[in-house]
Amino acid sequence: MVPKTENEMKGLIAAVRQLERIKKRARALGIFTDDRELLECSGCGLKEDVTFEGLLMTYDKNATLLEDSGLRFNRIDETSYACPACGAMVRVEDETTIQLVEEEEKPRKKIVF
Numbered sequence: 400m401v402p403k404t405e406n407e408m409k410g411l412i413a414a415v416r417q418l419e420r421i422k423k424r425a426r427a428l429g430i431f432t433d434d435r436e437l438l439e440c441s442g443c444g445l446k447e448d449v450t451f452e453g454l455l456m457t458y459d460k461n462a463t464l465l466e467d468s469g470l471r472f473n474r475i476d477e478t479s480y481a482c483p484a485c486g487a488m489v490r491v492e493d494e495t496t497i498q499l500v501e502e503e504e505k506p507r508k509k510i511v512f
């Protein structure tokens with residue numbers, strides 16, 4: 400869709416700016432804006448998740464009750480986070496890891512030649 404008039408273009412720019420403001424406010428409120436993969440600590444099993452309301456939360460993956468622990472991973476740099484529970488370094492999954500996860504989730508089919 401290409402905006403036809405100048406007014407439509409202005410409307411589009413205003414909408415994009417508004418979206419940026421909303422995202423900024425959402426992050427401040429603790430809402431996960433989907434800018435990165437969810438983290439999981441391999442050291443202690445603390446896992447990030449997003450609630451039904453879109454809020455970022457963490458919980459122990461071995462816990463039976465999925466309640467927000469109140470802990471948040473501390474960002475070190477673009478790809479590294481520190482686990483707030485045990486201090487272990489957690490790296491954001493790169494594309495190869497994501498591909499592997501996706502393959503695992505697909506139903507397994509037997510390939511017959």
Ligand SMILES: [Zn+2]
Pocket residue numbers: 440441442443444445482483484485486487
């Ligand atoms: Zn940990």
